[in-house]
Structures are given as C-alpha cells and as structure tokens.
Amino acid sequence: MPVENDIFSNKTSLKNINKNFVDLINVIQSIYESELLCSTESSEIKEISFEYLQEFNGSNQNQQIDLLSVIKDFEKLCLFLSLNPMSYECHYFIAELYQLALHSLAVRRHLTYYCEDILLKLCICYDDDLRFASLKIVSLLMNESQPVTKEKILYLNRICYECLYDFDIYYDYIKSCSIESRIIHLTKQDFNDLINRQCIRKDLEHEIVESIEELGGDVFIKMHRSPKDAYQNLCKEINNDWNRYWNLKPHEDPQLYFMKIQNISQLTLLFKTSDRLREDFQQISSDGKLILRKWIHQIPNEYRCFICNRQLNALSAYKLNPYSISDEKQLEDFINSKSFQDIILNIPYSHAVIDCLIDSINYQVTIIEINPFSKRSSSAKFSWIIDKNTLYNNYLMNQSVFIKL
DSSP states (O other): OOGGGOGGGOHHHHHHHOTHHHHHHHHHHHHSOOOOOOOOTTOOOOOOSHHHHHHHHTSOHHHHHHHHHTOSOHHHHHHHHHTOTTOHHHHHHHHHHHHHHHHOHHHHHHHHHTHHHHHHHGGGOSOHHHHHHHHHHHHHHHOTTSOOOHHHHHHHHHHHTGGGGOHHHHHHHHGGGBOOEEEEEEOHHHHHHHHTTOOOOHHHHHHHHHHHHHTTSOEEEESSSOOTTOHHHHHHHTTTOHHHHHOOOTTSOHHHHTTOBOSHHHHHHHHHHOHHHHHHHHHOSSOEEEEEEEOOSSOOEEEEEEEETTEEEEEEEEEOOGGGOSOHHHHHHHHTSHHHHHHHTOSSOSSEEEEEEEOTTTOOEEEEEEEOSSTTSOOTTSOTTTTHHHHHHHHHHHSSOEEEO
C-alpha cells in the first residue's frame, strides 16, 4: 500500500478527516498557555533512542524534566514511541511522562505546546496499551482537576481513533470490490426520531425508501456499528410475530434474518431495540451517517484479515463452513498471492482489521468492512495478547501470511 494512501501518515489529512483533533487541540490550548521547558546550560541535545528512554525512565523528576527539555523534535519522539509498541521502555516512558505532567505545571504547559504531535502520532498508534496511555495524558491536559476515568479514555479513543474507520471514510477505496451501499446523512434530531420511533422528515423517508429499492428491496443497516445485539429485545418488542413484522416464513430462522430490512417500520424497530445503535447515537456530537447495504442472501466463507505496518500479517476463518473448502492448500496459496493482497491492502490505513468473503469456487473477494486495529475488534481464532507478535509483525519475519482456518 502506497504511503500516500495511508491517512495515518499525514497530519493535515487527519485533521481534515477528523475535526475532533482540531477541537481537542483548541480545548487543551485554552486551558494551558503553551510554554517550552528551559534546558540548563550543561544539558546536551539528546538523540531519540532506547538509550534515551532508559535514561529518562531511570531518573528522578528533576532529571526527567531536564531530559524532556533537550528533545528538540518532539514529533520524532512520538513517532519513535508509536513505531516501537513492543518495547517495555516505550510503555514505561509514557507512564513516567504522565506522572511527570500530573505533578508539574511546567510539564503540562510543555506538552500543551506539543499536543498536536501527541494526538496525531501517539493517539492513533496501533497498539491499544500505548494509545490508551497517551490518551490518558490528553485527558489530563484537558482537565487536570477531574480524575482520568476509563469512560473518558474510551470516549477519547472513539473520537480520536475508532471514528477514523467510519464507513464513509473508506467506502470509496473498496467500492469496486465491496457490497453495494448507500450513505445517508442524518441530523442528531433525525437519529433521535428513528430511535424513538417518531415521524421522520418526509424527504428523509423518501431517501431511505428509494435507497432500499435501489439496493434490491432487502438491506442491512449500521451506523458506526451494526444492530446485531437487537435480537432478544426485538423478540419481546414484536412478541415473536415474525411473519407480521418481518414477513418471515415458518421455516426461516429469525436469528438469521432479523437484520434484513425492507421498510421504515423495521428500520425504526431495530433502532429502538439495539443498544449498540443507541450508544453510537449518544457519541455523535451533531450530524451522523446511516449506512444501508445490499442484503446478501447466501454468504460465502468469511475471513478476518489483520493488517499492521502496511502488511497482511495474519488471516483467520471468521464465519466458515469447513466442508466448503475443497482444497485448503490452494486457498492458502491464494491468500498469500499478490492478487489477493493487492485487493486487501488497497485501503487508506497502515493498520486495520478487514472482514472479507472469499468464494470457494472462483476465489472472488468481497470486502465487507474495515475495523480498527484494536483489541475492541474480535481477534477471531487469534489472541490479541498471546499472538501479538504474529498480528503485528508476522509478514516482516516470515514473508508470508499466518493462516488459521
């Protein structure tokens, strides 16, 4: 994947795509006056290295302040940390930096000067632990009088990192090899009306109905996430009358078809009964997106791909009928082929988790969606903890994809 297609490598692009970064920078700079630390005359300019991190981590607070003051390229320091997330020294450095900022106003002012580098390098790092530790520093800079809570960090993670993987950002990149979709822009009031099953705007209703018809009459919906949690609540809401509300035949399993939408009434029922959609609604500040996707009646085998450092490192069966694979070796050769990787890596991310379909007969690839590279995305048959090195670096080490079918 060309570097120019990677949104993580371009600070200007990041700020244009995600306006939250600009808002957070403005908030931080409104709280503290930016002021760089003054280094002592005897201080030497330090090269950014593991030796520097070790010296910083082993020093007292006064020495750490002095060592922080002699770093003249803070962006380079942030980049070094983000590219070495397997290093204990990097994680320890961030933890020490947080403690230093917690107890020193001068350090908070210093970090305020560099808050853009922290947000646009460390807070989009592919390693959850390093990213969350960096977001903890951001939260401190936003309001040091309030305790840094798990809920606050998860919120910052959503508005800084996870939202970069929203469907409308990447759909144009995968459109030619994905499921036909429509993106409908909604106001906060529109979402509120849908969730509470109120009358929606006539022009909005017309747009939704028209989109459903254009997509063949059956669609799947999502916001940031899908309403796949709605089944139990939906059963109660419609009193298990699937024939009346969903037009299902007696032999059709509601658990397989409850997310298939044919009309506005079904759409609003899913909004009402899905906690995931409600949570997504609560996290949008103003306008948002409703995604309608063409319903696939017969889904081929589904796989989860793990991309990190612009390489396809690992692939796992996700929803698989093992009897449908006639030649496992041929499938593995295809996954390691240039033709497959050219499709999978044609995305605007250097790190991501991709769900795709691979037809077991003609090996046609369909990308379903792109998810954040994060423990909050399922690791399928891998483990984010046990298989960390595989998910992060396998292709670099072995020049092949680690496959679990």
